[in-house]
Amino acid sequence: MSLGQTHTHEYGKSSETSWEVKSFSIARGSNSNLQNGKTIRFKEDGTCEVFHSMETAWRITNGKIETFYKQTNEPMFVYTLLSQTEDGITVQMNGTLDDDLQATIILDKVNLIYSDDVVLDTKTDSLFTKIGILSSCAEFAESQIKLEGIRIDRNTVHSITPNTDLVRTTMQNAYRTINNINYLLAHLQEGSDNYTQNVAEGRAIRAFVYYNLAMLWGDVPVVTNPITSVSDSYTPNQTKQSEVYQFAYNEISEVLNNLPEQVSSSENSFLMSRDAGRMLKSELEMALGNKNSAKSLLQQIDKEVYEGEMSSTDGDMAKPVIWGLPVTGSSSYIPVYTCSHMTLLTKELAGETEQLETEWISNVFTKHGYWAALKRMGKAQSLTGCYDYELLMPFPLSDILTNPNMTQNPGY
Numbered sequence: 001m002s003l004g005q006t007h008t009h010e011y012g013k014s015s016e017t018s019w020e021v022k023s024f025s026i027a028r029g030s031n032s033n034l035q036n037g038k039t040i041r042f043k044e045d046g047t048c049e050v051f052h053s054m055e056t057a058w059r060i061t062n063g064k065i066e067t068f069y070k071q072t073n074e075p076m077f078v079y080t081l082l083s084q085t086e087d088g089i090t091v092q093m094n095g096t097l098d099d100d101l102q103a104t105i106i107l108d109k110v111n112l113i114y115s116d117d118v119v120l121d122t123k124t125d126s127l128f129t130k131i132g133i134l135s136s137c138a139e140f141a142e143s144q145i146k147l148e149g150i151r152i153d154r155n156t157v158h159s160i161t162p163n164t165d166l167v168r169t170t171m172q173n174a175y176r177t178i179n180n181i182n183y184l185l186a187h188l189q190e191g192s193d194n195y196t197q198n199v200a201e202g203r204a205i206r207a208f209v210y211y212n213l214a215m216l217w218g219d220v221p222v223v224t225n226p227i228t229s230v231s232d233s234y235t236p237n238q239t240k241q242s243e244v245y246q247f248a249y250n251e252i253s254e255v256l257n258n259l260p261e262q263v264s265s266s267e268n269s270f271l272m273s274r275d276a277g278r279m280l281k282s283e284l285e286m287a288l289g290n291k292n293s294a295k296s297l298l299q300q301i302d303k304e305v306y307e308g309e310m311s312s313t314d315g316d317m318a319k320p321v322i323w324g325l326p327v328t329g330s331s332s333y334i335p336v337y338t339c340s341h342m343t344l345l346t347k348e349l350a351g352e353t354e355q356l357e358t359e360w361i362s363n364v365f366t367k368h369g370y371w372a373a374l375k376r377m378g379k380a381q382s383l384t385g386c387y388d389y390e391l392l393m394p395f396p397l398s399d400i401l402t403n404p405n406m407t408q409n410p411g412y
Contacts, residue, residue: 279345
C-alpha cells in the first residue's frame with residue numbers, strides 16, 4: 001500500500017492510508033518528537049503532519065520527500081524509502097542544516113476512516129514507492145559504474161570474484177529496484193491519477209535494469225511479482241540473456257508512447273521521459289542486432305533540447321539531461337542518458353568506431369554505458385586485458401550457494 005492511497009471502505013466511507021511508527025533506531029543526533037505510535041501524513045495540499053511541529057509542508061527534492069517550515073521555507077527533514085512490504089515501510093530520516101539527526105524508522109500501514117464529505121489525498125499515491133524506485137535505481141547505476149570501473153582498469157581487471165562485495169551489492173541494488181517496481185505495479189489502482197504514466201515509468205525503469213543485468217551477467221532471473229519476504233524456498237530460475245533482452249525490449253516498446261514526451265526542469269529529469277525510453281530502446285535494438293531501428297530511434301530525439309550540459313555532475317542541472325538519477329545523500333546526480341551519450345551511439349551505429357572508446361571514457365556524461373559499448377565494438381579484451389570469460393561478471397557466491405537453480409558463469 002502506497003503513501004496517501006485513497007480507496008472506498010466497504011461501509012461506504014472513504015479511507016486513507018497513513019503510517020504509524022512501529023520502531024526506530026537513531027544513528028546520530030536526537031529528536032524527542034520521534035516516538036513509537038506517532039502517525040504521519042503527507043497531504044494533497046502540500047501540508048504534512050510528521051514529527052516536528054515546524055514540519056508543516058512537504059515537497060520532492062532530488063527524488064526524496066523534504067519537509068520544511070512553510071512560513072519561512074526553512075528545510076527540516078528528508079525522508080528516503082529503504083524497503084516496503086504489504087503492510088509497512090522502512091524509511092531513513094535525515095536532518096537538514098544544523099540538525100545532524102539520522103534515524104531509521106519502521107512504519108506500519110494504518111487505514112483511517114473518514115466521512116464521505118472529507119477530501120482525501122490522491123496526489124501522493126504511491127509516492128514513497130516511486131521515490132524508493134529512483135533511490136535504489138540510482139544506487140544500482142552507481143555501483144554498476146564502480147564495478148565496471150574495476151573491470152576496465154588493467155591494474156584491477158582480474159580482481160573481480162564471486163566473493164567481491166561490489167558484485168553482491170550491485171545485484172542486490174538491481175533486484176531491490178525491480179521489487180519496488182513490481183510492488184508499485186501490483187498496487188497501483190487503475191483509474192487513479194496518472195495511472196497510465198506511472199505504469200509506463202515503472203515498466204520502463206524495470207526494462208532498464210533488466211537490460212543492464214543481462215549485459216553484465218548474461219542469464220539472470222526475470223521476476224515480475226513483488227516479493228514481500230524471502231524464504232529458503234525462493235529460488236528463481238535464470239532466463240537466457242537473449243530472452244532477458246527481448247523481455248526488456250517488449251516492456252519498453254509497449255509503454256514508450258505513455259511516457260511523458262519531454263521533461264523541462266531539473267527536478268523532473270529524474271523521471272523516465274519518452275526520450276529516455278528511446279535511448280533505452282535503441283540500446284536494446286543494438287543488443288538484439290537491429291542497427292537500423294536503433295538509428296531511427298535516436299533520430300527521433302531533438303538533440304538541441306539537451307545541448308549545453310554542465311561540465312560537472314554536482315548541483316542542479318542547468319539543462320535537463322535526457323535521464324539522470326539522484327545520488328542518495330548528495331546533491332549530485334548520475335547522468336545515465338545525455339546528448340553526449342546519444343552522439344557516441346550514433347557514431348557507433350555509423351561505423352565510426354576508431355578512437356570512439358577514448359571519447360566515451362573522457363566525457364563526464366558518458367561513464368554509464370562505456371563497458372557495454374566496449375563489448376559491442378569488440379574492444380573490451382584488447383583495451384582492458386580481460387579474458388573472454390570476464391566479459392560477464394560472476395554471480396555472488398551467496399546466490400550460487402542458496403539457489404540450486406543458479407549456475408555460475410564459466411571461468412569463475
